[in-house]
Amino acid sequence: MxxxxxxxxxxxxxxxxxxxxxxxxxxxxxxxxxxxxxxxxxxxxxxxxxxxxxxTSHLPPERSDVVIVGGGVLGLSVAYWLKRLEKQRGAIRVLVVERDHTYAQASTVLSVGGIRQQFSLPENVQLSLFSAEFLRNINEYLAVVDDPPLDLQFNPSGYLLLASEEGAAIMESNVKMQRKEGAKVCLMSPEQLQKKFPWISTEGVALASYGLENEGWFDPWCLLQGLRRKLQSMGVLFCQGEVTRFISSSSHMETGSGEQVTLKRIHEVHVKMDRSQEFQPVECAIVVNAAGAWSGQIAELAGVGNGPPGTMQGTRLPVEPRKRYVYLWHCPQGPGLEAPLVADPSGAYFRREGLGNNYLGGCSPTEEEEPDPGNLEVDYDFFQEKVWPRLAQRVPAFETLKVRSAWAGYYDYNTFDQNGVVGPHPLVVNMYFATGFSGHGLQQAPAVGRAVAEMVLEGHFQTINLSPFLFSRFYFGEKAQEHCIL
Ligand SMILES: Cc1cc2nc3c(=O)[nH]c(=O)nc-3n(C[C@H](O)[C@H](O)[C@H](O)COP(=O)(O)OP(=O)(O)OC[C@H]3O[C@@H](n4cnc5c(N)ncnc54)[C@H](O)[C@@H]3O)c2cc1C
Incomplete structure (x- = not known):
């Protein structure tokens, strides 16, 4: 006090x-x-x-034009593009509020750092193509005078997606679309597959698609720190604290169809300071919800979904934390340096990790198997029972693997259509979303940050039309279903 x-x-x-x-x-x-x-x-x-x-250096300012909730890769990318696209240097004050600067539970640093072009929606292909260009030229985008260049540890390697008889036609049409969008992807028959990757068992595989360019993996921590360093040089403010409340004003109106709706505008964000019972109010014009797996809770705080079921007001942001395990194993008899990222029709995936016969991988659980997201403990039985048998069936050499370690992280999981939510809320008019990417948000962050900044500054998407990713689709029941989820 x-x-x-x-x-x-x-x-x-x-x-x-x-x-x-x-x-x-x-x-x-x-x-x-x-x-x-x-x-x-x-x-x-x-x-x-x-x-x-x-x-007072740890306190947030009393006012900020934009408050970004969440300092993961998506929040930082939005901040970057807001500053980069501002009309006049220093015109916009941007504050990033992050409750944990160690990022102990943030998806960004617990991800496996992959980028691919092989998606089922053209928007996702476009986002990843944009991001690939951004990553390739990272030292032009994120250069800071007198600081050493960034080394993202980018490891170029195609993704190898395998399809069963059932999924072959969909794979073929996906690849056609991906090529139309400019991605370099080829299709392979089981015979071609066997020839190129002799360590794979082609049993049950009818078709494979393989990325020839712009795919691979990199160090997410390095990207996050590179963004942070650049933002500091651009004058973006950072504050360690938790957003706990929004103060807003309301006005009422009637839609064309006669529905009464309440429009809300957030005026103040309350930030609870680290290890303190105090909060600091920050007046603002715009709030960006980039709180990852927790963005559903942030939306709720702003009153999103707080209305009668079946109305826009009662439509919640369907993003929640879903726990995913990543296992790391050693296997001297394994596929070796030529191993791409392999995604099996069973849902299991793996890739090489470093140069010492190490591999990492996992498998998304079914709805019934979804683990309790209350903690980030690893279930080793899941590997034993669900992951290993699938891996060993696809790569017989993996019969001899030995698990060395494992970790768990949260997908920012969109239960509606496993896809991103980008742009403003229709009723909480100054809350913008950059969330819900369900396992592909790291690679798409550079492009999504730009899309959100364009929306905030210009009122529409300019570089990539992400209208199918707007919040209103949840109310209208229009899925932007992404089928290629690992
Ligand atoms: C195991 C695993 C593997 C993955 N692999 C890939 C991959 O290969 N490629 C890919 O593209 N994506 C991958 N992803 C997904 C990717 O990591 C996420 O989509 C992306 O990192 C989301 O970024 P974010 O900034 O929204 O979330 P986060 O990095 O989680 O950042 C959100 C931040 O918000 C903060 N926050 C939350 N609530 C509050 C609050 N009230 N106040 C202040 N701060 C708050 C949190 O502390 C957190 O740091 C993977 C994810 C996991 C878990």
Whole structure:
């Protein structure tokens, strides 16, 4: 409370701090002012080493044009593109609120870092093509003067998707669409497959598709840190705290079909500071919900879904945490350096990890097998019973593998159509979404960040038309179903 009271009394100085950062994108002028004020106070109260000014660098500003909830790869990408596309340098103040700067549970750092072009929806192919270009030129996009270049540890390698008789026709039409969008993907018969990858058993495989360009895997932590470093140089503000509440105003209107709806506008975001019971209010014009697996909860806080069932008001954001295991194993007899990322029709997948005969992989559980998302403990029996038999059937050499370690992470799982949610909410008019990518959000973050920034700044998508990914589809029941989910 004392801290808040002081903040109120020192309001003019603190807003001076805000303006300093606002104009120049740097906190140097503020630091200078603080030491000037401290000197002045000490000269008025001689002998007093007591300093009434708290170090407020950990506090969020009182105002920010945009508040981004979640400092994972999607939140940071939105921040990057907002600053990059702003009309005048320093025109927009952007604050990223992240509750855990160690990212212990964030999907971004617990992912397996893959990028592919092989999706069933053209929008997803376009997003990944854009991101591939971004990653290839990362040191042009994220260069910071006097800092060393980033090394994403990019490992170029095609994804090898296998289809059974049942899935072959769909695979063929997917590949046709992917090529039309500009992706380089080839189809292989079981005979061709056997010739190129002699360690694979082609039993039950009718067709395979293999990426020839723009696919592989990289270090997600490096991308996250590269974005963060760049954002700091662009004047984006960061704050460690948890968004716990939104203060909004409401107005009522009637739709063309006679439905009464309440429009909401968020004015203030409450940020609960780390290891404190206090919260700091931040006035804002726009809120971006980039809270990953927790974005459903953030939407609820803003009143999304808080209305009668079957109405737009009662339509919730269908994104929830789903626990996924990644197992790491050693197998000297395994496929070796030539192994691409292989996705089996059974749902199991694996790829090489490093150069020492190590591999990683897993398998998404069925709805009935979904583990409790309450913690990130690993179930080793799941590997034994569900993953290993499938791997060994596809690659007989994996009979001899030995599991070395494992981890679990959360998919930001969209239960409606396993696809991203991008753009504004129709009723909470200043909340924008960048979430719900259900296992492919890392690779699409560079493009999605740009799409959200375009929506915020221009009111429409410019680079890639992501209208099928708008929130309103949940109300209208229009699925943008992505079938190629690993
Ligand atoms: C095992 C696994 C493998 C994957 N493999 C791939 C892959 O190969 N390729 C790919 O493209 N994608 C992959 N993904 C998916 C990808 O990791 C996610 O789609 C993507 O990282 C989502 O990014 P995000 O920024 O939305 O989420 P996150 O990285 O989870 O960031 C969200 C952040 O919001 C913060 N937050 C939540 N609530 C609040 C709050 N109230 N206040 C403040 N902060 C809050 C959280 O602390 C978190 O840091 C994988 C995911 C998993 C789990």
């Amino acid at each position: 004392l801290q808040r009271a002081l903040r109120l009394r020192l309001g003019p100085y603190l807003s001076g701090r805000g303006l300093g950062t606002y104009r120049g994108g740097s906190t140097l002028d503020w630091d200078g002012k603080v030491s000037e004020i401290k000197k002045k106070i000490q000269s008025i109260f001689p002998g007093g080493a007591w300093s009434p000014l708290y170090d």
